[in-house]
Amino acid sequence: MDPLEEQAQEIEVLESIYPDELEKISETEFILHIKLETTPTQYIDLHIEYPPEYPEVVPLIEVDVGEKWVNPDHDEYDEDDEDEDEEEEELPGVAPALLELNQKDCLSLDKILEASAEENIGMASVFTLASTLKEEAEAIVQGKFDAAEQERVKELLRQEAEEQKKFIGTPVTVESFNEWRRKFRDEFKLDEKDHVHTVYDSKGQPKLTGREMFERGISKVDEDEELEAGVGNLKV
Template sequence: MSAEHYAEEQQNEIDILQSIYPTEFVQESTDPCRFSLTIAVDDVDDIRPCTLQLTVEYTPTYPDELPVFEVALADEGNDAPLTDIDAELADADIDYLTQKTRETGEESLGMAMVFAMASSLKEVAIERLLKKTADLKRIKDQRIQKEIEAEQAKFIGTPVTRESFMEWKARFEAEMVDVARLAAEAEERQGARRAAAAAAGSLAAGAKKDSRLTGRQLFEQDKSLAMSDSRFITDGDVSVDASLFAKKEEEIQPSDHE
């Protein structure tokens, strides 16, 4: 095929592309022939809209060989806030789309292939976004389900089995034994305190009783008592020897043999 024929084939495809993509086709240069197509992915429910750009440069022998091309995300994107189920295309996705677009071109060698490459690019992008969106929805549903189960678990007690009941019963009985022992020890300590208090009271009462002396004992122990009345003695009064009374009292005490 001559160079003129290749050029004619290429111009015919450009005319067709301009009619299919009147606003999306942008001629960047004529020598070499280079142009771009803006591919909007915004007509599918359940996915976040995005825009791709396919840039193509014809080789001298196109369409008998693949054109030089590039797939990229366009600058005009979706400015709406992302939700937790909004999927976006990442670098790995662009690499995947590029490979699939190349495979489509290789299947169309020998004839105009840009339209087929652009159509394949949009379809694969939609499939990729649908799959990623479904994955995000599944992850969200799993998270919600776990949250629901965790909330319900707060109101569900542990199932009782014979083994768990016997374990609880053994622990409860051991606790009751400890409680009874502690109560007995406390009662014993309290009784000891009461006994000690009673003994201390008896000793104090005895000490108080023993500390009270008779008038005679006071008189004998404190000689000043005998002298305290000396100022009342007048002429003619006779002093008394107390020891004489003591001897006299001993003489009149009855003997044990009487």
């Protein structure tokens, strides 16, 4: 079959499959505006140009980030589809901008389609290319979502760990207790107060209180010593 005839037949088939997505530029050039099943909804454009020898050679392929396209040749307007785009649900906790396709993604998709076109030399391949593009682009968006969700979960866990720290005290060791005790006594000047209230004996040594003497078991000994000293001083 003549290549031009094959090209015309393929475009006719594509127009029946993509009545609202195919933008015909010429008899050998067109753009497929493909809607992706993603949240939020995104579009990607597949620009195809037939070389004279196609399908015995690969078509010229260019992938680009797209937007919603309305076929001016169609009078019917799908209000339900428009409402669906406007009311689409946003993914909680994930910024839509993180999920958008970019030029780097398009270059990657270009290479995938070029490899697929090479495998299909000799046959009409645009429908296969369009299907592959949709599938691969949606996979890229899903990968972006998974990565963003993973980062969101990590951040939530980090915040939770920070909150838990508020309820976990510092383990007490002998060193940390002694340091706290020292600071506490310094703050309230307890050592100075103890010094002020201390009673000293004739030798300048701190005199024990009755309670301290009792606790140490030396109260009776002191009394006995005082009694002996008193007896020795008596004169008959």
